[in-house]
Amino acid sequence: PRSAKGYRCYDDAHVRRLKFVMRSRDLGFSLEEIRGLLGLVDDRTQTCAQVQTVAESHLQDVQEKIADLMRIERVLSETVARCTGDAAPECAVIDALLET
Known part of the structure; x- marks a missing residue:
C-alpha cells in the first residue's frame, strides 16, 4: 500500500524485519547468513540452538x-x-x- 503522496506504507512487522536485517548487517552477517536467520525467524519450529550455530560460526x-x-x-x-x-x-x- 502507498500513502496519498505515493510513499510506501509498512506495518510494524515489516519495520521489525528491516531493523533485523540492518542490525545483522551491522554485525557483519552476509546476506546469505541473514536470509538463513530470517528463515529461522519465520519457521517457529526451529530452535535457538540452530541460531546459535550460525552465530558461533x-x-x-x-x-x-x-x-x-x-x-x-x-x-x-x-x-x-x-x-x-x-x-x-x-x-x-x-x-x-x-x-x-
Whole structure:
C-alpha cells in the first residue's frame, strides 16, 4: 500500500524485519547468513540452538579476520618503522613488498 503522496506504507512487522536485517548487517552477517536467520525467524519450529550455530560460526569468522588484521598491522608497523622517508632511492616499504 502507498500513502496519498505515493510513499510506501509498512506495518510494524515489516519495520521489525528491516531493523533485523540492518542490525545483522551491522554485525557483519552476509546476506546469505541473514536470509538463513530470517528463515529461522519465520519457521517457529526451529530452535535457538540452530541460531546459535550460525552465530558461533560467524563469530569464529570475525575472530579470524581480527587476527589477520592484527598480523597485517604488526607487519606494516614494522615495515613503516624501517622506512627512512628521505630522498634515497631505496625504500624499506618497497623492499618489503618485493620480498617473497
